[in-house]
Amino acid sequence: MMLEILNNITKPTLLLDKNKYLLNIKKMAYKAKESGIGFRPHFKTHQSIEIGNWYRDFNVTKITVSSFDMAESFTKAGWNDILVAFPFNIREINRLNELSSKSKISILIDNIETLIALSFLNNTVNFYIDIDTGYGRTGIPAENIIAVENVIKHSQQIKKLDFSGFYCHAGHSYKTNSRDEINKIHNKATKDLSNLKTVFAKYLPRVLYGDTPNCSLQSTFSGIDEITPGNFVFYDLFQATNGSCTEDDIAIAMACPVVGKYKIRNEIVIHGGAVHFSKESVMINEKSIFGKTAQKNETGWKPDSNPLFLDSLSQEHGIVKIGSKDLGSINIGDIILFLPVHSCLTANLMKQYITLEGDQIKMI
C-alpha cells in the first residue's frame, strides 16, 4: 500500500501513520488514567474532525482548542465541552454567546479589563484563570495571589460567568533540552498550582495543565485535575530533540518530490518549501534545519540511520545537502520523506493528510 501511495504522489503531501498516532494517544490516555486525572487533549495540532473523532475510542469527551474558529468547527462536529485555551479576546463576545448556546465553553482570563467586557453574557460560560509559572507569555504570575483573588472576586459580580479553576501552559519546557531543567519547570508549576488550589480551596478550583514535553516526560502530576497536551498526537523533530519522544513516535511525515540535482554543490532541491513545512527550524548537530529524512519501508517509514537534512527553504523550494551520500543514488522524481520540525505548523499549512491506508483526511 505504501508503495502505491508514494507512486501516486505528485506534489508535497502530508502522510499520517495512524498506528503511531493511535499509540501516542493510547499512551497519554493511559498515563492520565493511571494518574487519576482527566484528559482534555488540545486539538490545535491536528485540526481535523475525523482525527478528533478517533479520540472518542479513548473515552475523551472534553477538548482544548486555541481559537473560536476551531471551537465552532468542533462544536458542529459534536464536541460539547470545549476549552478555548487562549486569553479571551473581548472582540469575540458575540461568537462566545453564539457558541455557548450550543456547547459548554470554557475560556481563559488573566485580567479585570476582560472581565468587565463580559458583563453581558447570554449563557453560562466557565472560565479558568491563566497562571504563569515562569513561561512569561500570558497569565497572572503564580505568586501574585492578590491579583488572582481580585479576578475571582470581580467575576462573582458577573452573571453567568463561573470560575472553574486554574490553567497553566508551562511552555518554557520547550526552551530547554535538559531533563533537569524540564523537571524543575514541572516541579515549580505543580507546586505553584497546588498552592493556588489550597489558597482558593473554598471555590473548589480544578487545575488544568499540560505542555507536551511535561505530559510526555513526567509521571506524577500532583494537584493537577486535567492534562491538555496537543502536539504529542503527532510529535515532531522538536519534541524528539528535547527528549519528549523518539523519532520513531513521530506520526506524520512530508513526502516531497525531487526536482533538481546540483553536483557542483552536492545538493538536491525538492518541491517542499515554507508554504508546506513552515519556517520553524530546530538545531541539530549545531545546525539550524527545517526537516530530517525518514526511511521509507513497505508499511510506512522509520528513522533514517544516515539522514539528510532540509537545510534551507524558500516559498516552494527546499534545499537538501547530500553530504557523503552519492548524488547518483537519487533520481529526479524520487519521493523523499521528511520528519517535520513543528507538526502543528506543518499540518496547519498542508490542510490535509493521507493515511498509510491511502485515505484522505481533510482539516477544518
Add this chain to the structure above:
Amino acid sequence: MMLEILNNITKPTLLLDKNKYLLNIKKMAYKAKESGIGFRPHFKTHQSIEIGNWYRDFNVTKITVSSFDMAESFTKAGWNDILVAFPFNIREINRLNELSSKSKISILIDNIETLIALSFLNNTVNFYIDIDTGYGRTGIPAENIIAVENVIKHSQQIKKLDFSGFYCHAGHSYKTNSRDEINKIHNKATKDLSNLKTVFAKYLPRVLYGDTPNCSLQSTFSGIDEITPGNFVFYDLFQATNGSCTEDDIAIAMACPVVGKYKIRNEIVIHGGAVHFSKESVMINEKSIFGKTAQKNETGWKPDSNPLFLDSLSQEHGIVKIGSKDLGSINIGDIILFLPVHSCLTANLMKQYITLEGDQIKMI
C-alpha cells in the same frame, strides 16, 4: 470607512490598501514599458483571482506562478500565458498535459533527466532553461555553456517541447542590504544572460529575469526581455529593510486584537501568531523581529514614527515589547496594525484580504 472596518474586526485580519497596491503595479509596469521590456508579474504573492484581474488594467497578459495548483486556478480565471517558475516536477506530467490543452504553459528545466521524462507531451509546451548566476538554488551555472547546449540539443529531439529562452531568479539579492552588492548581483546576472543570448542567438532565446529587489532598484535591464517580480505588489518589512521599497509602499498590514497586558514585563500579547504571520523574521536594530507596528489613520495606515515590534510568536500568540511606551495607553481589545516581514508567506496563511473599502477578497 477605516474606523468602521477596525470596529468590525474580531480576529487577526489581513488589510489591503488597494491604492498602494495599484501604485506599486503602476510603477513597475511603467518601468518595464520605459525599458522596452515585457512584464510578466509573479502571482505567488497575492494568489487571488480578483487581485490578479486588477493587473489587466496595466495591459498585463502573461503571468508567472510557482506551482501547478496556482497555474490551474489562474487558467480557470482566464489567464492563458502562464510560466510555472519552478523546476518542472516530472510527477506532474499529467497536470501539464491537461493544462497545456487549455493555456499556453511554460516550464523551467535545468537537467536532462527531466527532459527525458517529457518525451510524451500531448500539447506544445514552452520551456526556459533555468540559469544560476550565483544564487545557488536551482539552475545551470551561467558559465556552463556545454550543459546549456546539451539541454537545448536534447530538447530538439522531444516533440512538442519548444525552447523559448533563459530564466533567472537572482535571489541572492535577498541576502544583502548593500546597494553595491545588489548592483554587482544585477550586473553579473545581466552580463551572464546577455552572453547566453549571444552564444545561442540562432535559437532566438528570450530572457526572463526578475527578483523584487533588482526589479525595484535597477533602472537598466540590458539583454532582458521580460521581468517577473512578484513581491513588489505588496512589498514588506524585508524589502523595506534592504531598500527595495519604503515602509510607505507596503500595501498589506495585519490587524490584530490586544488580548493581554503584562506590566511586570512591559509586554502585550496580541491574537496573531505563527499561523497568521508565518515564522519568517528579519533583523531590525540588531534584533530578529516578526512584524513592526504601523499607525492607523482615517484612510488606512502610515509608518509608525515610534514603532513597536513583534518580538516572538507561538501558534496563535504574538508578544510585543512596549519599551518606553506607556502600557496604560493600550487597552485590551484595541486593534494594532503590523507590517509583515514576508508578505508572500503571510498572505498564503491568511487566505483572504479586507480592502480599506471593506471588500473581502478571497485567495485561490
